[in-house]
Every structure is written in C-alpha cells, then in structure tokens.
Amino acid sequence: MFSLRRGLPALLLGMTVLVSALGAAPAQAAVQLAPVVSSDKKTKPPTTDELTKDPASLLVLVSRTNPLKPENYLPKDLRTVAGSGDQLRNGAATALEDLLKAGRKDGHSLTMLSAYRSFERQKSLFNQYKARYGLDYATRISAPAGTSEHQLGLSADLGLANSSCDLKACFGETAGGKWLAENAQRFGFIIRYPADGEKTTGYKYEPWHLRYIGVEHAQAMKSSQAKTFEDYHAALVKASKIKPLTEAQIKEQRESLMVLRFLPPYRDWSVGYDFAR
Numbered sequence: 001m002f003s004l005r006r007g008l009p010a011l012l013l014g015m016t017v018l019v020s021a022l023g024a025a026p027a028q029a030a031v032q033l034a035p036v037v038s039s040d041k042k043t044k045p046p047t048t049d050e051l052t053k054d055p056a057s058l059l060v061l062v063s064r065t066n067p068l069k070p071e072n073y074l075p076k077d078l079r080t081v082a083g084s085g086d087q088l089r090n091g092a093a094t095a096l097e098d099l100l101k102a103g104r105k106d107g108h109s110l111t112m113l114s115a116y117r118s119f120e121r122q123k124s125l126f127n128q129y130k131a132r133y134g135l136d137y138a139t140r141i142s143a144p145a146g147t148s149e150h151q152l153g154l155s156a157d158l159g160l161a162n163s164s165c166d167l168k169a170c171f172g173e174t175a176g177g178k179w180l181a182e183n184a185q186r187f188g189f190i191i192r193y194p195a196d197g198e199k200t201t202g203y204k205y206e207p208w209h210l211r212y213i214g215v216e217h218a219q220a221m222k223s224s225q226a227k228t229f230e231d232y233h234a235a236l237v238k239a240s241k242i243k244p245l246t247e248a249q250i251k252e253q254r255e256s257l258m259v260l261r262f263l264p265p266y267r268d269w270s271v272g273y274d275f276a277r
C-alpha cells in the first residue's frame, strides 16, 4: 500500500504532463508519434535466402562479383514509367513517378535516361563500350550482361531536362543532382554508386544511378553508417543469420520477468531489506 500511495500521485502527474503536452503542442506530439506509426508498419526482416538467392527481392545485391542467377533473369511485373519510354517493376515505377513529380514541384526537371535493360540489351551495350574503350575501362563504366542492376527493373539513370552533365559526375553538383541525393530515400531509392565507393562497389561515382530498395530500407540505410549498398546488404545478411528466440526461450524470459515483479522494490534492497519484518 505504501508504494502504491506514493506511486499514484506520480502516475497522475505523468498523465497530466502527457495530456497538457498533447493539448498545448499538437504539432510536436504528431512528430513524436511518427516513428511509432511507421514501426507498426514494419515489414518482416529479410531472410538470408531473400537477400542472397531471390532475384525478385527488392534487396538483392547484383554486382560484377554477384551476377544474377539465372543470368538471363526477367522481372515479372515490368511496366512503362509514365512520361517515358522506359520500364521498371511496378512498385519502383510508381515510386519513380512520385519522385519526379516531387522534384518538379521543388523546381527540378529531372528526366529518365535509362531504366530496365534486358540481358541481351546489356550484352550489346557492353560490347559497344568494349570496342570503343577496351575491356578495362568498359568494365569500370558498364556492366557485363548478367551483372547489371538495370536488368532487375529496379534501377534508373536520371538526368536534367537540359541534358547538361548527363551520365557525368558533375550531375551530382547540379541543383537537381543535389536534390536527388537529399530526397531519393523518401521514395525508396538510393544513390547506388557513391563518390569514393569504387573500391567496394566496383564502379566510379554515378550520382545519376538510382536503385529502388523500398522506403523502409532506403531510409534505414541513409540513417545508418553504411556508405554503400554492399555494406548495408552485408549487415542485413549478418542479422538474418542470427537465430530468433525459440518459444521456450521467450517463455523462460517472461517467467523471470514475472519473478522480478514480485521482488521488493529496488530502493529497499539498497538499504537492506528485512524479510522477517
């Protein structure tokens, strides 16, 4: 009874603070609630197989050292992105349409230069680069067929309406390029080949190349320390290998928490609790 009597005013005080905070500053309360709302919508963490074996997963890693399996993979849900002649998978297409709309609203006329490319198309493109620049340079700027993200239907190259800096590093210095780097994650995209990432990604800086991984992961990657998708992907794979607790382990934890509830309050322990009293 003693602790209840002491606890009650504190509880009431807490409620008063909460209620007055909600009444006085609704805008602030809404901001604080936002993460709670989004965490309710969280999708299940990806499994190791989804991350490493499923070419249709939004989180699949494709690079020169991680070729597509099968190499001639064809996405099932491709559709034309509104206002362009290019295709993306349905979810990525909708996200890109939203991104382009938001960019225009903020005064940046970004346009799509390239999106889905089939295995065959990539093959002829790479051979053209190879003939023009030789194998070494062609490999730095283009992907051999079966190793291009464009084959996933989740990647798009964007440029400016005036075509200045198309497919050049200077795109990242333009107002539109900066807006893209700032806002892409809001729509589920990442800048897949960042500056100084060549050692990890195998590609030079490509501020124009977007990859769709979904809003939840794009935002998580942006706020994480991961510099490249390779780093973020490796962290997800590592996490996917940690075995979740079994039902029995969860029950055991719950039971030990129940025991804690019936122990005398901590402050009494600190001054020596007299069990015989």
Ligand SMILES: [Zn+2]
Residues within 6 Å of the ligand: 150, 155, 156, 157, 209, 210
């Ligand atoms: Zn690209």
